[in-house]
Amino acid sequence: MSVNKIPTHLFAGFLGTGKTTALRSLMAQKPADEQWLIVVNEFGEIGIDGAVLSDNGIPVAEIAGGCLCCSAGGQMGQTLRTMLQRSQRPQRIIIEASGLAHAAGVIDELKSPELRKDIEVAAAFAVVDPRQFIDDAFFRNPLYQDQIGVCDVLMASKTDLCSAEVLEKFRERAAALFPPKALIAETVQAQAQIAWLDTPVTEKPRYRVKNLPDNRQGFQSQGFTFPAERNFDGEKLTRFFDDLPALATRLMRAKGVFRVMDTWVWLNWTDGQWGANQVSWRRDSRFELIAEAFDSDEIERRLQAALED
DSSP: OOTTOEEEEEEEOOTTSSHHHHHHHHHTTOOTTOOEEEEEEESSSSOHHHHHHTTSSOOEEEEESSOTTTTTHHHHHHHHHHHHHHSOOOSEEEEEOOTTOOHHHHHHHHTSHHHHTTEEEOOOEEEEOHHHHTOHHHHTOHHHHHHHHHOSEEEEOOGGGSOHHHHHHHHHHHHTOSSOOSEEEEOSTTOOOGGGGGOOOOOOSEEOOSSOOOOTTOOEEEEEEEOTTOOBOHHHHHHHHHHHHHHEETOOEEEEEEEETTEEEEEEEETTEEEEEEOOOOSOEEEEEEESEEOHHHHHHHHHHTBOO
16 A cells, blocks of 8 residues: 555445445444544435444545446545545545445546545455345346456355355355455455455466366466556557467467556457457456466567557
8 A cells, every 4th residue: 555545445235235234343343543534425315324334433424326436426526535634634434335336436536636646445345145146137237247346355245144055156156256356255244354454455467367277287377467557559459369379379268357448348268259348347457368388478578568658
């Protein structure tokens, strides 16, 4: 975390998953000598969550409207700037988004020039009910995908209400998410641990792909990351993916998330073809491949060449 910048966390999740309960459990663990600021985005005119959270002396600012990224987006920035000017400078900021908030839009707002000089986006949380998480109808919902995609910490609440089969399916689906989460946590009654706020969210420039498939045939893996602030050139990135079969022997898997023209896209190579979709991931650009053989230095050189100047 950068010196003098305030770590700022987003708590996202669908209605009823336990965001407010999780936040209250964290506030109860706050060190007495730390100053926190809580920002609550309520859907509707009456701030229920703000009333629940404001009984322990921690400053709570409420934003009405329910969708931080659109009608309330500018209000969030103004609220944060006002609170930072009026109150003692906090050591930590936590934003509880409503269940209808577009999480990626909140992160974009927090990274705006007006805010990034004072704050730094720390571990972002998505609170999920495992029973909904394994339900394809929920999982394919664009808002749900947005909240899951942007988070660093995937927090399963209400695990005491889940069967062993549901929890096993949750673990399998959560482990397969790309990019992988920095932490997948399971809780009873949404009780969070304060140590999760300090979950590391930075990756080394190169890393080994986790959960490598059956490796008896000698496949190798490699991952590469690039700063979130850098854009990739779309045409150069397309050429890179077109050239991949010639760069890797028996290519099994290749996928990545990239910032292109200030939007974020997911590229996936499979069965000799690749496709693209927009995603909510904002942490970094990254690429992973699994193949029998490839030159890691050459792959990285090609990716570096695809970055905009």
